[in-house]
Amino acid sequence: MIGGLGDRLSSLVDKIKGAPVIDEKLVKEVVRDVQRALLEADVDVQLVLDLSKRIEKRALEEEPPAGVPKRDYLLRIVYEELVELLGGEETEELDVDPSRDVNVIMLVGLYGMGKTTTAAKLARYLQRRGFKVGLVCADPYRPAADEQLRQLAEEVGAPVHTEDTDDAVEMAVKGVEALKDECDVIIIDTAGRDRLSEDLIEELKEMAEKVEPHEVLLVLDATVGQKAGDHAEAFHEAVPLTGVILTKLDTAAKGGGALSAVARTGAPIKFIGTGERLDDLEEFNPKSFVARLLGIGDIDELLRRTEEMLEEEEEGEEDVLEGEFTLKDLYEQLEALSKMGPVDKLLQLVPGMGAGRRAKELSKITEERLKKYKVIMDSMTEEELKNPEILNKSRIRRIAIGSGTSEKDVIELLNHYKMMKEVLEDIQSGRIPRIGGELGRVIRNVLRG
Ligand SMILES: Nc1nc2c(ncn2[C@@H]2O[C@H](COP(=O)(O)OP(=O)(O)OP(=O)(O)O)[C@@H](O)[C@H]2O)c(=O)[nH]1
Ligand SMILES: [Mg+2]
Incomplete structure (x- = not known):
């Protein structure tokens, strides 16, 4: 997309990843490559100059947070400056509200x-x-x-x-x-x-x-x-x-x-x-x-961040594990998670989740399954979504028929739900260590409800 910008930028990422050392020479080379890529894509010269100056200054002056390799930090700077160039972190959603008449x-x-x-x-x-x-x-x-x-x-x-x-x-x-x-x-x-x-x-x-x-x-x-x-x-x-x-x-x-x-x-x-x-x-x-332009999947992104997150304890997140964890939350959070990459890979990043029965089972939650889960949940009542415990045999049969799936599918969904709940309880009781930062937040969101 948009000419060769993606190609150029992703080879830049390879260059950073493959460089034997991250020194001033490499930073300058990276800056030049970014300039060339952006100018070729018709970005305004002044904007390109400003951006490349910022990248160079930051890369040479800023100290990466403890535990974050220089290499990853340089990548992060390039990424952040490009995001800024294209509108910044904040995004505005379309203003459509189902509660309006029209x-x-x-x-x-x-x-x-x-x-x-x-x-x-x-x-x-x-x-x-x-x-x-x-x-x-x-x-x-x-x-x-x-x-x-x-x-x-x-x-x-x-x-x-x-x-x-x-x-x-x-x-x-x-x-x-x-x-x-x-x-x-x-x-x-x-x-x-x-x-x-x-x-x-x-x-x-x-x-x-x-x-x-x-x-x-x-x-x-x-x-x-x-x-x-x-x-x-x-x-x-x-x-x-x-x-x-x-x-x-x-x-x-x-x-x-x-x-x-x-x-x-x-x-x-x-x-x-x-x-x-x-x-x-x-x-x-x-x-x-x-x-996407840089060709770094969100997984890479997350992996990279994990390192810094382990260092910092985020404040104000102490209570997120509390509250009801409903099926609806499970769906919403899994959906958010799956946008960041394959669910199983992400879950492997959680200490204590990497191996064993639960990881194996949860790794089955593919995008396809998520779609199916959504259809199943669409056939449930509000009450059932809030209190999955009330789902008995006849309710399960009704839901399977209503959603055009099988009873086995419904039961599988319930099992996955229970498993996530277990993981939640493990984290609450300290059997699984807490992790900080962005990934931690995502994972906790998945688990909290
Ligand atoms: N490749 C490509 N073509 C597009 C895209 N969006 C629109 N087009 C094409 O652009 C042409 C013009 O699109 P229209 O939707 O008729 O544009 P319009 O603004 O309604 O035009 P008027 O009503 O004549 O003012 C059509 O041939 C579309 O197929 C796009 O994202 N990519
Ligand atoms: Mg028209």
Whole structure:
């Protein structure tokens, strides 16, 4: 993705990992490689210079925390500075709330940026999260705009509203009116122009006043490179944006330029489009994006951090082990954990978990199983999720039938739940030592509920 940036950066990681010593010469070489990679990806020269200066200064001056090898610390510095370049640690989630009557999202942007395609992609993304999504065409200008949206809506299986008028605002208002009862989220595909003209600004402002959107997302083609920054700024001045979706990153050699320029404006990049298919939409998160660019899996990441964590005792985490540990928690936490890497590998990092029956059994929790567990849990009542003890034979049978799985599957889930609970108790009683830091937190979250 985004040209050779990933290739260049991951060979840099190999260089750091393979260097016989981490000295000034290597640091300078690394800095030069980072510069070259970023400039090639069209990142602004000044941004690149600032970043490389910071990397060099930090690498030469900062002392790694006790127990952390210099090598790992250098990697960490490169990683942190790249994350900063692409928007920092904080990420903003899409503001959709199931308790609202309806959530309204406006997609805005110039001609050909990918609004209509992205509307359908976003619909699918939200459907997968359990929302009922409707699409509204608010583009009276582009020939057959309604037909294009209709076809895409059909593909994702979403209701669509089109209104036969040449007034974009009216199209949006009537569309929301028509779909709001049957939908949780309504996505409005607005009309573009060839530039940010007065009439477009007026149209979008008036529309926003009338439909009161929770999100106004600018859809921007990443192939424009650094110009994406000014573009985002100008739009934001005209209509307050809640975020940006950068499209066509799959084809954008200048993607690094677009990402860093938009990040600099402070507008959160919420999604990236990575292809023409309707599945090609990803949540954008600078941390995991950079980890991917560097080719360091989150496992590496965690392993590296473990070392420093062992040193430091985090404060304020004493009570996290307390409280009810329910099945629901198990699912949520396992899901969070599995995003960081294979569950079994992670659990092996916990002292006392590496071998034996429990580790063997828990290593069976693959992504596939997690999906199955979710389906099973969807067939349970709130009460059952909270008090799995009440699950007797007949309840288990009912759940298996309801979820289209087998009784064996349900029992397996319950066994895994019990096992995690045991581990929790072991940690509480001190039979398994506490571990600190990020990994410790994740593991404790898994175990706490
Ligand atoms: N490769 C790639 N192509 C994309 C992506 N997103 C959109 N496209 C393509 O970009 C072209 C324009 O997309 P549209 O969704 O029609 O753009 P639009 O902003 O609605 O265009 P107008 O309504 O004419 O203003 C289409 O051919 C899409 O398939 C992406 O992430 N990657
Ligand atoms: Mg369109």
